[in-house]
Amino acid sequence: MPDQVGLELIAGQLASQIPGAVRETTFFRGRGSVEIAPATVRGVLASLRADHGYRALMSVHGVDYYPQEPRLGVHYELLDMERVDRLTVKLRVPLAEPSVESVTPDWPTADHQEREVYDMFGVIFEGHPDLRRILMPEDYEGHPQRRDFPIGGEPVLFTHNDATSPGWTR
Amino acid sequence: MSTRSRYRTQEESITLSPLEEQIAAQRGGETTELLTLNIGPHHPATHGVLRLLVTLEGEIVRELKPIVGYVHTGIEKTAEQKAYWKVIPVIERMDYLSYYFNAMAFCGAVETLLECEVPKRAQYLRVIHLELNRIMSHLVWLGTSALDLGAISMFWYCFRERETILDLFEFSSGQRMHTRYFQVGGVMEDIPAGFEAKLREFIAIMPGRADQYADLLRRNEILLQRLRGVCPLDEETLLGLGVSGPLLRAAGNPWDLRKAAPYTSYEDFEFKIPVGTVGDNYDRFAVRLAEIYESVKIIEQALDGLPEGPHITEDRKIALPPRHELATSMEALIHHFKLVTEGFRVPPGEIYYPIESPRGELGCFIRSDGSSKPARVHMRDPSFVNLQATAPMVRGAYIADLIATLAMLDPILGGIDR
Numbered sequence: 369m370p371d372q373v374g375l376e377l378i379a380g381q382l383a384s385q386i387p388g389a390v391r392e393t394t395f396f397r398g399r400g401s402v403e404i405a406p407a408t409v410r411g412v413l414a415s416l417r418a419d420h421g422y423r424a425l426m427s428v429h430g431v432d433y434y435p436q437e438p439r440l441g442v443h444y445e446l447l448d449m450e451r452v453d454r455l456t457v458k459l460r461v462p463l464a465e466p467s468v469e470s471v472t473p474d475w476p477t478a479d480h481q482e483r484e485v486y487d488m489f490g491v492i493f494e495g496h497p498d499l500r501r502i503l504m505p506e507d508y509e510g511h512p513q514r515r516d517f518p519i520g521g522e523p524v525l526f527t528h529n530d531a532t533s534p535g536w537t538r
Numbered sequence: 539m540s541t542r543s544r545y546r547t548q549e550e551s552i553t554l555s556p557l558e559e560q561i562a563a564q565r566g567g568e569t570t571e572l573l574t575l576n577i578g579p580h581h582p583a584t585h586g587v588l589r590l591l592v593t594l595e596g597e598i599v600r601e602l603k604p605i606v607g608y609v610h611t612g613i614e615k616t617a618e619q620k621a622y623w624k625v626i627p628v629i630e631r632m633d634y635l636s637y638y639f640n641a642m643a644f645c646g647a648v649e650t651l652l653e654c655e656v657p658k659r660a661q662y663l664r665v666i667h668l669e670l671n672r673i674m675s676h677l678v679w680l681g682t683s684a685l686d687l688g689a690i691s692m693f694w695y696c697f698r699e700r701e702t703i704l705d706l707f708e709f710s711s712g713q714r715m716h717t718r719y720f721q722v723g724g725v726m727e728d729i730p731a732g733f734e735a736k737l738r739e740f741i742a743i744m745p746g747r748a749d750q751y752a753d754l755l756r757r758n759e760i761l762l763q764r765l766r767g768v769c770p771l772d773e774e775t776l777l778g779l780g781v782s783g784p785l786l787r788a789a790g791n792p793w794d795l796r797k798a799a800p801y802t803s804y805e806d807f808e809f810k811i812p813v814g815t816v817g818d819n820y821d822r823f824a825v826r827l828a829e830i831y832e833s834v835k836i837i838e839q840a841l842d843g844l845p846e847g848p849h850i851t852e853d854r855k856i857a858l859p860p861r862h863e864l865a866t867s868m869e870a871l872i873h874h875f876k877l878v879t880e881g882f883r884v885p886p887g888e889i890y891y892p893i894e895s896p897r898g899e900l901g902c903f904i905r906s907d908g909s910s911k912p913a914r915v916h917m918r919d920p921s922f923v924n925l926q927a928t929a930p931m932v933r934g935a936y937i938a939d940l941i942a943t944l945a946m947l948d949p950i951l952g953g954i955d956r
Contacts, residue, residue, distance in 0.1 A: 396887050397650050424777055427890065427901050427918035445890050445901065445918070449791075452798045456890060477780025480926055488614075503607040503955055512615055515913070519619055 375400035378420055378455070385419075386411045401456035406468045409459055413444060413471055422446035422455055425475040430485035434515035438462040440489050444471070461491060470496035488513035571595050579608045583686050583941045586951030590928075590940075597936050602929040606922075610955040617915040621881030622648055623722055625915065629902075630716045632917055633953030635678055638664075638671040639895040640917065641720040643902035646801060647891035648722045651884050651906055654856055659847040660724030661803040665840045666737070667710070667719060668802075669833040673744065674703040675896040676826050676833075680751065683823070683945035687764050692754065699747055702740050709733050722882075723857045724850030734841060741834050741841075748830045755823075762820070769931045769943040770818035779930070780923045783898025785947065788825045789817030795894035807839045819939075822946040829896075856882050881910040890918075897921055897948055919953040 372395045379402055383390045389408040394401045404412050416422045424447040431441035438460040446455045461468055470493035472478045482493045483502040490511035493499055501508065510517055578589040587608035593601040613632055617625045629644045630637035642664060649656060656664075681696030704714040710729050711717040719726050755761050773789040786793055794811045796804040812828035814821025850857045858877055859870035886908040892901040898920030905914040924947060931947075932940045 397653070397889060399889065401888075425780060426782070426892070426899055427903070427923075429903055429916040429918065431888075431905055431914050443888075443890075443903070449793055449798070454890075454892075456888075475780075476778050477923060477926065480922060484922075501607075503610040505607070512612060513914075515618075517615075519615060 372400070375402070375455075378402070378416070381419065382412055382415060385415055399454065399456065401458055403458045403460070406459045406461050409444075409457070410469050410471055410474060412457060413446070414474060416446055416455065416457070417474075420455075421448045421450060422453070424449060425471070425477050426454075428471075428478050428481035428485065430489040430491060430513065432489060432513065432515045433460065440466050440491050442468060442485060442491060466490055467492040467494055469494050470499075472496050487511070490514070572600065579605075583944065584951075585682060585944070585949060586954075588925075588944075588949065588951055588954075592937065592940065594937060597938075599932045599935055599937055599940050602932055602940070604925055604928055606925070606951070606954050608955065609951055613956050614915050614917070618912060621910045622884060622912060623877075623881055625912065626720065626722075627716065627718050629915070629917070630718065631952065632956050633895070633897075633900070633919060633921065633950050634715070635675045635950050636671055636895050636897070636900075636953075637716050638667050638720065639893060639900055641718070642668060642802070643891055643893050643895075643900050643917065644904075644915070645720050645722050646893065647889050647902040647904045648884060650889050650891055651887055651904065652722070652856060652882075654723050654851055654853060656724055656802070656851060657848045658803065658845045659728075660849050660851075662840045662844050663725050663729060663849060664720060664802050665804065665807070666837050666844075667707070667725075669836045669840075670703050670706060670737075672833045672896045673830050674700050676830050677703075679826060679896075679945075679948045683942075683948075684755065684761075686941055686945040687761060689755070689758070689761070692751065695747070695751065695754075699744065702743075706733070706737060706740065709736060721850060721857065723853065724848070726850075728849040737837070737841060741838050744834050745831055748827065748834075752827060764939070764942050765819040765823055765946070767816075768819045768939050769935050769946075770816050770821075771927060771931050772817060775930060776817070776927060779927045781898065781927050783894070783896070783920055783924070784825045784829065785822060785898065785924060785927065787811065788814035788821035790815055795892060795899060799892075801893055804836075806843065807836045809833075809836050819942055819946045826948075883908060883910050884912075892918070895920055897950065897953070898924060917953075917956060919956065921949040921951075921953040922956075925949050925954060 375393055375395055379390045379393045386408050389404050389412050390402060391405060392403040425444060426447045427445040429443050433439050433441055440463060441458060441460045444457040468491060470482055472482060480502060482496055483499060485491050486493060486499055487501040487504050488511055572593055572595055574591060574593045577592055578584045579587040589605040591603040592599055613628050616628050626641050626644060629640050632640050677696040677700045681693040684692035707717055708714045710733055711719040773791050776786050776789050790813055792811045792813050797811055809832045812825045814825050854873045859873050863870035864874055884906040886906050888905045890901055890903045892899050900920055901918035903916040904912050907913040928947060931943050
């Protein structure tokens with residue numbers, strides 16, 4: 369893990385390379401994370417790969433910060449296998465315009481994971497080669513992992529209510 | 539608009555033609571020899587409810603598209619509605635062959651947020667159960683994969699040993715699967731009297747049994763023809779696809795979180811990391827088989843060095859007080875009541891806690907908002923990410939080798955769909 373000083377150095381270099389990229393750094397429980405401007409995500413990840421050795425993207429996942437705004441977050445977990453070092457890159461997009469550039473062209477591993485974030489949170493990854501729902505059915509409405517999506521919102525289908533329910537299984 | 543069935547309308551985006559068009563474009567618009575075939579979701583060779591769209595030219599796979607989601611049960615959403623300690627049973631049901639690992643990743647993440655110290659004995663007990671689980675998972679993989687390749691007797695042998703492991707799980711926790719044995723701060727109960735003797739009996743037998751499997755398979759001409767040199771993928775591509783675990787190690791990269799970033803006392807044990815050389819199906823097979831021996835070694839060391847002490851943290855704000863205290867201590871009763879009704883509160887923050895599961899890096903992401911329920915739980919499941927490597931592996935291979943490769947990939951659909 370980068371220590372606090374190392375994290376600040378990385379953030380400083382990023383800020384000088386890509387002006388306006390770094391918004392905040394957090395050092396929490398021994399792990400460093402950088403919050404960046406959504407528009408700069410590809411540049412930041414490419415720079416971290418080229419200059420700082422973070423060559424593996426281990427996870428991409430979404431978060432809903434309801435009721436704060438900008439509400440939707442996307443996290444990228446980077447890993448440097450040589451120095452055994454991890455860094456989290458976070459970004460947040462507003463609910464009104466939830467779109468961010470896809471990193472799948474640079475990191476093929478993000479393909480399924482970005483599709484999952486799109487499916488569950490409705491974040492649109494621009495430039496993704498095949499942005500479709502992955503876990504939920506095709507014609508499902510809504511993004512179930514959002515905090516304001518009700519649990520139990522899906523009626524349980526029995527034979528007696530199958531004809532009347534608006535469910536997707538028919 | 540043609541008269542499509544409602545079922546087909548629902549999957550409009552899963553078009554078959556682009557797969558064929560791409561290939562046709564490369565060879566001047568000729569598609570006569572191409573056939574797009576649907577395999578699954580209910581197919582014995584897909585190890586669960588996995589659906590594959592395969593474009594074939596004769597017997598050769600030209601393109602492949604995996605379709606998942608058939609056993610999606612919304613476990614991550616369910617976890618947000620439950621107090622932290624009640625999340626453990628549902629999280630264990632994600633990857634149903636490595637339930638101890640799911641629980642470990644979750645408990646580890648919560649403990650990091652809480653800054654809770656886990657007693658040494660609990661850490662060793664965790665290691666014993668994790669490694670037993672790893673052997674169990676690999677045995678199921680070995681049995682079912684051999685079944686795919688036509689060797690039915692392996693299945694019976696592997697499940698015989700798996701049965702012994704499940705009996706051990708039942709001995710220590712009362713359940714054979716989804717044991718809820720790991721708790722935040724330690725383990726549920728200390729191992730019962732007689733468990734150690736049973737376990738020693740098992741670890742004395744297991745290496746010999748693994749030798750027998752190796753003898754049955756390693757020089758078997760049919761198996762070698764099906765595995766050696768089939769569907770290799772180089773380390774660079776695998777890393778780009780985020781593949782970890784035995785698949786990456788088969789390509790020669792010795793990345794194992796147990797060694798690289800030890801958690802729960804793995805630094806105390808001596809073990810080797812088996813690696814392959816070319817990254818073909820045979821290497822994937824050999825790496826997993828060799829891991830069984832290493833796991834046995836770790837269990838033996840953990841059992842020899844098992845320290846005395848509590849099996850769960852003494853912090854009454856996190857772990858339940860012992861049963862006998864409830865009859866005599868008012869304070870214990872209050873703690874018990876508060877923990878059972880509300881659960882413990884976790885300081886706000888976000889954490890990603892990765893561990894090495896039998897299939898690769900299993901990471902648990904938790905966001906806490908300071909309440910007694912997690913605001914977000916996400917599992918970075920290795921099967922979900924590794925599945926993306928199927929298409930690059932099998933392009934240009936025979937369809938029969940696709941089945942063998944899928945078996946060596948070892949995807950668990952419960953983990954993929956969550």
